[in-house]
Amino acid sequence: METNKLYIRNLENTDDINIKFRYVNKELNVDRDFSFCRKKYEPVFKLLTRIQNNVEKEIDKCVNKRSKRRSTAEQISKTLPEIKIEIYQDECNISSNETTLAELLQNNFSGVKLLVIDQIFDIVLNQPWVDLLQLPKCMLAGCLIYPNKFQIQFAAPEHCSGMWFKSTQLEAISTKWEKCGEGLTYQVAQEDVGHYMKLAVTPRNKEGISGPMAEDISKCVVQALPDELPFQIRHQHTVNLLSEPSSIRVVTYNILADLYADSDYSRQTLFPYCPPQSLQIDYRKQLLIRELTGYNADLICLQEVDQKIFDVDLKNVLEMPPHNFYGMMAPKGICSEGVSVFFRRSRFDLLSSHVLHLGKNIPSLSIFEPLWNKIKANEQLAERICNRSTTLQICLLKVKETDKYVLVANTHLYFHPDADHIRLLQIGFALTYIEHIHKEAVKEHNITDPKNIGLIFCGDFNSVPECGIYKLMTEQFVDKHSIDWSSNLEEAVVDVELAQPFKMFSACGTPKFTNFTTLFSGCLDYIFCQQDRFELLQCVPLPTDEQLTAHTAIPSMYFPSDHIALIADLKFNAIS
Structure with missing residues (x-):
């Protein structure tokens, strides 16, 4: 922060005035930032009184530090300048x-200056500002x-600049920082192992106006x-x-929300075999980002995405060059x-997106009436399915350079072991x-040939291949005798059959495991594709049993989630 400048910030529609300045006096050994938050209708003299009290305390503290004997302190105090704040x-x-302060704010503090002892401070109003900057607790080569955490005011991230430095020590006096990168992100190199990292950010707005630099130093070294x-x-x-324009690489992945991983229950019951540091989100998210970017996908469907991870991590990396995805989040x-859902902008145009909560909306949508009318009489069943927060995310994409369209669906169905009937109804x-x-x-996009639009339905369906969901997706029909309808006898579904018009296949088949823990292991995740629209070019091989069991189960220091990503390369069928 520059000396002799007093920074004042007032966000729109707030009464708070944030004030910050740095006072340096080498003779008194004072070098400190002073910060205040006041209400804008407060008289100026009250602010000055507060500033004077804080400056006096700091000077007294510095004088006492310099004094080893009381007589020395008394001698120094006699030579202190008058603490004048005007x-x-x-x-x-x-x-x-x-x-x-409000009156001064009306004129943008024009012509206003602050005197602190012997120094005059110019007022700078609403300068680009870094309000919070924090590096991760774990950094991996x-x-x-x-x-x-990166919070800015009166600035835009794309206009801010950053510089990265590294050092093997943190002693304030002797630390030597070596510059190693530029920008707000940094690809950690192998030679950075054992180094602390420092990021210095200069906030800037679109007009090119810069604010004071802010920096943060990591609390740990690169591992x-x-x-x-x-x-x-x-x-x-x-x-x-x-x-090939008509080819699409699809990834679906339940990335294990920190909401469920960061708890005593998860550490002691769900994943007791996983070292606590490997369950920490700062560790897992670095593996997740590296894993996802290495698949070079066109379309990514994710489940169990923390809102914070979506905003701060996934969007921050995937939407920036060289990846250039566009991401949409649908909370439960x-x-x-x-x-x-993330799609690569160089491959697709987004035509529409939809979010449906498969719970409270069930009784209210007319298209659901035929099925709803068959189950609503069972009050316990009706209440249970309507109280679910399960979300269905849909987006319609136009494949660039072709006349093809992709309808993408993404979901994470209800998890409970006695809820096969709920999940089957949800998928219906x-x-x-x-x-x-x-x-x-x-109709809206005048798609004259139906074969030019194909459905890809991804997700964690919480359903093994032997259950009704896989049958409904691949055979298009589940009869009223399905064992799924009786997974909970008090909520048993009676005389209900399901049919659907999309002939689907599972791009990755029915692998032995897509979820692997000590409490459960099995196939729960799928990339379902329309059979008469797509052909399978490749399904990326899944990890081996030896890899999954190397550290008992997953997650582990090698696997960031308890699920395994599925990756498939698809191609639109040629129209005959």
Whole structure:
């Protein structure tokens, strides 16, 4: 922060005035930032009194530090300058009148200066400002790092600049910082292992006006990445982006929300085999980002996405060059996690997006009436399904350079072990809604050949292949005798059959595991695709049993989630 400048910030529609300045007096050994938050209708003289009290305390503290004996302190105090704090407007002293900060604010503090002892401070109003800057608690070589928290005012991230430095020590006096990068993100190198990192950010607005630099130093050193992570082996199958316009690489991945990983229950019951540091989100998210970017996907569907991880991490990395995705988040009701879709902007145009909460909306949508009328008489069943926060996310994408359209659906169905009937009903309602959106898309965008629009339905369906969901998706029909309807006898579904119009196949088949913990392991995740629209080019091989069990189960220091990402390369069928 520059000396002899007093920074004042007042956000729109607030009464708070934030004030900050740095006072340096080498003779008194004073070098400190002073910060105040006052109400704008407060008289100026009250602010000056507060400033004077704080400056006096700081000077007294510095004098006492220099004094080893009381007599020395007394000698120094006799030579102290008068602590005069005054404010001037157009060279007129207004320190003692009733002028308020709000009145000065009306004129943008024009002509206003502050006198602190022997120094005059110019007033700078609403300068670009870094309000909060914090580096992650864990940094891994080979991964991308960026601020964990980055809050700015009167500035835009894309106009801010950053410089990265590293050092092997943190002693304030002797620390030597070596510049190692520029920008707000930094790709940590192997030679950075054992170093502390420092990020210095200069905030800037679109007009090019800069504010005072802010910096943060990491609390830990860079760690080495574990050797040969399993996803690095999978990356060998996705080295390059797909170049054919009609081909699409799809990823679906339940990334394990921090909401569920960061608790005593998860550490002691769900994942007791996973070292606590490997469960921390600052560790896991670096692996997740590296894993996702290495798949070179065109379309990414994620489940259990924390809102904060979406905003701060996924968007911050995936939407920036060289990846240039566009991301959409659909929270699960009032829950702080949900599902999200990212698509590569160089491949697709977004035509529409929809979010449906498969709970409270079930009784209110007319397209659901036929199925709802068959189950609503069972009050316990009706209450249970309507109280769910399950979310269905849909987006319609136009494939660039082609006449093809992709209808993408993404969901994470209810998890409870006795809820096969709930999940089957949820997928029934979901497919009804998808069919409705599909018909609207064909009509609105004048898609004359239905084979030019294909459905891809991704997610964590919390359903093994033996259950009704897989049958409904691949065979288009589930009869009233399905065992799923009786997974909870008090809520048993009676005389209900489900049918749907999309002939689907599972792009990655039915692998032995897509979820692997000590409490449960099985296939719960799928990339379902329309069979008469897409052909499968490749399904990226899944991790081996040996890799999954190397540290008992997952998550582990090698796997950032309890689920495994599914990756499939698809291609639109040629129209005959």
